[in-house]
Amino acid sequence: MARRFRAYTLAAGARRDRVLFALALVVALGFILAIFTWPGRFPSITVAPLILLSGLYLSNRHLVALYIVIALGMSIAAPRLPTPGPTKIVMLSAIGALMVMMLVVASSRVRVGSIGFHSEDLLVELRDRIAQSAHLPGLPPGWSAEAAVLSANGEGFSGDFMVADRTHGGRHLEVALVDVSGKGREAGTRSLLLSGALGALLGALTxxxxxxxxxxxxVRQGWEEGFATAVHVDINLDTGEYSVGNAGxxxxxxxxxxxxxxxxxxxGRGPVLGIMQGVQFSRTHGRLGMGDALMIYSDGIIESRGHDLTEGTDRMLGAASDAMVRGAGSIADAVVSAARSGDSDDRAVFVIVRR
Known part of the structure; x- marks a missing residue:
């Protein structure tokens, strides 16, 4: 019987919702009856865990019904509480505020389609997948590379992302750095979709x-704010020859x-991605000798309010030059730290050096 009941309550859909609502309703009525019967020994705060748990597990329709029952029950039981009138008002207001907050949380949870304490696991997995796509592969002797991708205001999602892979039998390194419209969480979902798609294109196309x-x-996605800028680098790790394509x-x-x-x-410049179909992108070519380096970055490194791009570019190149001269520490970290925008914008840097 216990196994059957557990399977019944954990089954997805309306049946589970009805069972959980019935259980929560019984518990709520029990709490209210206890508060009404023993007002001095059974404090009203005992309904708070039920309010929190129901907000995590019940559907919106059942949640509103449960909270109405709790609100009416507490209003009836409150006159019997041995506390001053102002204290009762504060207590009822706090319980009401808690229910409103959980209704907001529940509305967000229902849109995602998750329940319980682990509803954020999906977002964590998405964030980790974006970070994994930026992991740099191992390079042969004579090469070193580093990258830094930071989101605006320290959020878990960034509108800037990077994909990298060894291609052409491991003889080439291809890196694409993309800046999706928006920043932080607003651009996080678009970054996830694009990182997976562009990661699959590395090595599959010339x-x-x-x-x-x-x-x-x-363009096929049809997003209202679907444009993005990108820079793609292809480096021959045998000869040092490289090509760079730029999309805005x-x-x-x-x-x-x-x-x-x-x-x-x-x-090698072209228009931003996602505006029009059938666009072709030219590329610029060169060769890295011993001690040379190549760096790509996002606009958060050089842009900021009240300063022009020339000043931001000079500031970035100065930080990179100092890091190259010192020969110790991270060039990418130095450039990110010197960014004019600070934590208010997404920032990304990739640097490769031929030793």
Whole structure:
């Protein structure tokens, strides 16, 4: 009988909701009766756990009905409580506020389709998958790479994301850094969809076709705020030759060990992704020698209110130059720390150095 009851109550759908509502209603009536019968020995705060649990497990319709019963019961039992009138008012107001807050939580939970204490696990898994796609693969001797992706205001989701993989039999490294419209949680779902799609395109297409395919995918989604900027880098780890394609993204920069300076790569630019179908993207080419480096970044690194892009770019290149000269510490972390926007915007950096 216990196994049957457990299976009955845990089964998904309206049947489970009715059973849980009936149990919660019985418990609520029991609490109210106890408070009414023993007002000095059974405090009204005992209904709080029931309010919290029901907000996590009941459907909205049943939850509203239960809270109405609790509110009416507490209003009837309150005159018997041995407490001053103002205290009773504060107590009833606090219980009412708790029920309103749980109704808001329940509405969000129902939209996601999750119940219980582990309803946030889905969001955690999505966040971890985005972070995993940015994991850099191992590189052969003579190369080092690093990346940093930080969300606005320390949130778990970022509108900036990166995908990277060894392609062409491991002889090439391909990296795409994408900035989805919006930031933080607002762009988190779009980042998840795009990171999976663009990660699958790495190595499946030739580098010149990558951004065109990404643009076609994004246009087909039909999102109201579906545009994104992106930069795609393909590096031959045997020869150091590279190509960069840019879709409305800030220009990549290259460090020349001979001159000891960073320079912008202005070529290979195209429109942002997701605006129009059939767009082609040109690419700029070059070669990394010993001691040279290549860096791509998001606009959160160089943009900020009250400052122009030139100032932000100079600030970024100065931080990168100092990190290259010191030869210790993280170049990506130094660039992110120097970002004008601070924590108010998403920030992402990828740097590869040929030693």
């Amino acid at each position: 580098p010149p076709a990558f951004l065109a395919a990404a643009n076609s995918y994004l 993204h800030p220009s990549a920069v290259r460090y020349s060990a001979g001159a000891g300076t960073w320079g912008l790569l202005e070529g």
